[in-house]
Amino acid sequence: MAQTRVIWNHAEEERLLHSPTGPVGRDMARKGELVAAEQRRTCPVSEDGSHGRPPGYMRSRIQSELHRDELGLYVDVGTDAHTPDGKPYPIFVELGTRPHTITSHGDYPLRNAKTGQVFGKTVQHPGTTAQPFIRPSLNVLRGA
Structure with a gap:
């Protein structure tokens, strides 16, 4: 009976399956960039900016990054845009907000800096309508 000897190259397995430069890592990075590009394309942009930020601030912060942790490769896609007080407002755009109260943080009234309106x-804010662009962006992977 003939015998076959198999020598497993663990370094090559690591490169193929777990390295950012291997075919799996390159494919994940490519697909992450497809999702990021779709988010940039569909991200709502206010005409006059928001929270003192210029128009397109949230869109300009969308990126795709390939990482590796103890479980393996993963792609982090999204935006780190935030309000001046540190709140991640892309989630508020994606899901919308309920009506809520806005209160001045000092002994002064709330006002619109652009119009001067006091x-x-x-203030009772009416809430915002959801404008999903994050979850729908994953649909670009269906044919990728």
Whole structure:
């Protein structure tokens, strides 16, 4: 009976399956960039900016990065855009917000800096409508 000896090249297996430069890593990076490009394409952009940021701030912060941790390769796609007080507002755009109260953080009324309109120390915000662009962007992977 003939015998076959197989020598497994663990370094090559690591490169093929787990290295950012291997075919799996390159494919993941490519697909991550497809999702990021779709998010940039469909991301809502306010005409006059938001929270003191220029128009397109959230869109300009969308990126795709290939990483590796103890479980293996993964792609982080999204935006790190935030409000001046540190809140991640892309989630508010994606999901919308309920009506809520906005209160001044000092002994002064809330106002619109662009128009000069004064609202008072407390305002009832009507909430915002969801404008999904993150979850729908994953649909580009269906044919990729």
